Amino acid sequence: MPGTNDPRPPFLLIDDGGWINIYNSTDDLIDDQEPPFVDEVTFLIDSQGNLMRLVADDDSVHLETLDSEIDLNRLQESVDRFFRAWTDNAPPRHDLPTKDYLSEIFALYRSATFRGRMRKER
Known part of the structure; x- marks a missing residue:
């Protein structure tokens, strides 16, 4: 059930080690990421149920909304x-x-x- 297309905090991030982090803003989420880490994210979901992904470009990271359903x-x-x-x-x-x-x-x-x-x- 994708929600709105604009990311709405808080964000739920689960990494490939099974650890959960909650981020209360897009800035906090982006600031806490490093380009090599984005491949370790198994789930990234906003409060509306939008499935998200982190994308690394050179030395920066940005957030994209995916057009797919949460498993x-x-x-x-x-x-x-x-x-x-x-x-x-x-x-x-x-x-x-x-x-x-x-x-x-x-x-x-x-x-x-x-x-x-x-x-x-x-």
Whole structure:
């Protein structure tokens, strides 16, 4: 379900190591990226459900909106894995509409108790 075409923070970024970062502005997102890192991003989604990507040009990075659907099952698996491994909080419910699910991720991430070490999967 793509939302609007203009990126709307906050942004959810998941890297290939499964780590989640939340960015409250486009500037914060761009400022935190380095060109080699953009290939390590597995999900980048804005608050409206727009799938995004980071593009590196020489020494700079910019943001593009993609015209494709979020693979919600894959996103939920990634988010669940992160919350189980790195927080003491339960992951968001899966029965929510996409925008509400994203809002729940943002809220839970902000209030999460993060672990100093990764919890092993059972």
